[in-house]
Amino acid sequence: MKNNDIRIKNISDKKDQLYEVDLDNLPELPYPYHDWEDPPVEEIQESKREKYDSSLDGFLNLQVKKPKTDEEKEKYVAGFLTGLKRLLTKEENWTFLKPFMLSLDNCVKCNTCSEACPIFESSGRAEVYRPLFRSDTLRRIIRKYLKPGGKLTAKFTGADIDLNWETVARLAQLSYRCTLCRRCAQTCPMGVDNGLITREIRKLFSMELGISPQELHGDGTLKQLSTGSSTGITPPALMDLMEFAEEDLKDRTGLDIKIPFDKPGADILLIHNAGEFLSWPENLEAFAILFEIAGLNWTLSSEMVGYDSVNYGLFYDDAQYARVTIKHAEVAKKLGVKKVVVGECGHAHKAIMAIGDRIWMGESNIPRESGMVTMEDLIVNEKVMFDPERNDFPVTLHDPCNMARSMGIIKPQREILKKICPQFREMTPHGVHNYCCGGGSGFAIMQSNNFPAWKYMISGRKKFAQILNAFTKDELDPSVNKYICAPCSNCKGQIRDLLNYYDAYERCRFLYGGLVELIINAMVDVREGFIEWDDFH
Numbered sequence: 001m002k003n004n005d006i007r008i009k010n011i012s013d014k015k016d017q018l019y020e021v022d023l024d025n026l027p028e029l030p031y032p033y034h035d036w037e038d039p040p041v042e043e044i045q046e047s048k049r050e051k052y053d054s055s056l057d058g059f060l061n062l063q064v065k066k067p068k069t070d071e072e073k074e075k076y077v078a079g080f081l082t083g084l085k086r087l088l089t090k091e092e093n094w095t096f097l098k099p100f101m102l103s104l105d106n107c108v109k110c111n112t113c114s115e116a117c118p119i120f121e122s123s124g125r126a127e128v129y130r131p132l133f134r135s136d137t138l139r140r141i142i143r144k145y146l147k148p149g150g151k152l153t154a155k156f157t158g159a160d161i162d163l164n165w166e167t168v169a170r171l172a173q174l175s176y177r178c179t180l181c182r183r184c185a186q187t188c189p190m191g192v193d194n195g196l197i198t199r200e201i202r203k204l205f206s207m208e209l210g211i212s213p214q215e216l217h218g219d220g221t222l223k224q225l226s227t228g229s230s231t232g233i234t235p236p237a238l239m240d241l242m243e244f245a246e247e248d249l250k251d252r253t254g255l256d257i258k259i260p261f262d263k264p265g266a267d268i269l270l271i272h273n274a275g276e277f278l279s280w281p282e283n284l285e286a287f288a289i290l291f292e293i294a295g296l297n298w299t300l301s302s303e304m305v306g307y308d309s310v311n312y313g314l315f316y317d318d319a320q321y322a323r324v325t326i327k328h329a330e331v332a333k334k335l336g337v338k339k340v341v342v343g344e345c346g347h348a349h350k351a352i353m354a355i356g357d358r359i360w361m362g363e364s365n366i367p368r369e370s371g372m373v374t375m376e377d378l379i380v381n382e383k384v385m386f387d388p389e390r391n392d393f394p395v396t397l398h399d400p401c402n403m404a405r406s407m408g409i410i411k412p413q414r415e416i417l418k419k420i421c422p423q424f425r426e427m428t429p430h431g432v433h434n435y436c437c438g439g440g441s442g443f444a445i446m447q448s449n450n451f452p453a454w455k456y457m458i459s460g461r462k463k464f465a466q467i468l469n470a471f472t473k474d475e476l477d478p479s480v481n482k483y484i485c486a487p488c489s490n491c492k493g494q495i496r497d498l499l500n501y502y503d504a505y506e507r508c509r510f511l512y513g514g515l516v517e518l519i520i521n522a523m524v525d526v527r528e529g530f531i532e533w534d535d536f537h
């Protein structure tokens with residue numbers, strides 16, 4: 001079916017695939033990518049296509065098993081309706097019922113949200129990716145199947161939708177075609193939050209039907225709770241890694257720094273996204289250098305879960321979210337620290353500092369602070385010495401959605417960059433208006449089947465264009481070193497993969513990394529050259 005012919009009621013159509021991404025219709029990229037052609041999308045393996053539903057758009061990141069019998073199909077639909085009823089009750093959804101109901105009730109169908117949505121725009125305005133397509137499917141189901149007399153009045157209320165297995169499966173897939181960036185929510189004149197509606201749909205599928213992406217649940221939350229980290233790093237493995245980090249730090253800087261662990265009563269418990277330990281150890285090394293040279297009384301934790309700020313439940317499931325955040329609070333309380341500082345991870349900021357307010361209560365209500373703020377104090381108040389000339393190369397800043405749009409942390413990272421990077425320039429737009437990297441809501445770690453193509457071509461397209469637009473034509477030449485500052489572990493993963501997909505290291509020579517690395521690169525107490533331009537990874 002052609003994109004423009006697809007209507008919400010078509011979500012129930014019994015066909016192999018509702019929509020196919022039209023590569024020729026994707027928006028053009030800026031210089032030097034005018035001639036860029038996205039490679040054809042790989043088909044999902046036949047065995048997987050037979051086993052799992054991919055009937056929305058031919059991409060697969062959520063494994064919804066196809067039912068074998070009509071009874072199984074009916075069971076799915078009944079389970080979905082039961083879960084939906086629960087979402088709408090105070091007892092079963094005390095966490096988000098109010099904003100959910102307000103978002104369901106207040107939409108006036110103006111479509112302002114569509115114009116703000118990077119997925120809709122970057123897909124060439126595909127109807128199925130319009131924020132309202134997903135939200136209104138849910139509204140129509142509620143109106144027709146849960147309101148008294150809904151089926152009788154459906155013709156008049158516009159609830160022209162059939163609730164069958166296809167509808168349920170495609171709605172599940174649709175909830176994973178949104179990065180939960182909440183750009184739509186920011187522009188909505190009625191205060192409707194399509195990101196929140198999407199997240200509630202994900203929650204329904206996880207909590208009622210046991211359907212969630214393997215990367216977030218099995219390889220994420222469950223692994224974190226059983227091994228100590230979503231990366232699988234156990235406490236003993238952590239200590240080995242930290243020994244390696246201390247040696248690496250010495251090689252890079254000549255400094256002999258011991259990374260402190262489990263210090264009772266420390267002023268600060270620093271929690272990193274454990275992705276840094278494996279992929280970007282220079283980030284945690286840079287924090288150690290900065291905090292030690294500034295003379296802070298700080299510690300990391302080696303307790304299970306206490307060394308990994310990840311909390312993927314934030315993206316799909318309240319119960320799984322709570323299990324992890326309770327562990328974080330317990331670790332901080334047991335150590336008796338004065339405050340928790342969250343390192344460079346956007347979703348961890350929101351999980352620990354914002355949504356955490358619902359769980360970190362009573363004696364567990366330990367103050368929590370963004371690492372951006374901690375660093376701002378050290379740099380703006382010149383508690384460490386730096387030489388901005390060391391960072392005299394073009395630098396731009398990516399705002400992680402959870403940190404910037406959802407929490408309003410905008411100024412600290414800019415105050416730091418203005419002090420230490422003479423060639424700092426903003427992306428357009430930026431701050432609360434910034435575009436998601438395209439890896440939000442867990443997409444950054446979803447690498448299976450053909451989904452990566454979707455997140456590079458579509459969900460990351462606006463971000464890649466923003467990056468290119470932040471530099472002049474001359475600066476985009478590969479002879480010029482330039483830096484994309486992304487103070488978030490998940491965003492860094494997505495930006496790394498975007499640069500690889502678009503061959504942008506070779507074509508333009510970008511380096512991406514965190515904020516604290518730039519600070520260390522400029523610090524006069526540290527040997528020059530902390531940032532290694534030739535070590536792209």
Ligand code: SF4
Pocket residue numbers: 106107108109110111112113114132187188189190191192193194
């Ligand atoms: S901007 Fe708000 S009111 Fe307008 S269509 Fe979108 S959700 Fe509805």
Ligand code: SF4
Pocket residue numbers: 116117118119120130131177178179180181182183184185194195198
């Ligand atoms: S949360 Fe972001 S990706 Fe999702 S519908 Fe809104 S703008 Fe689009």
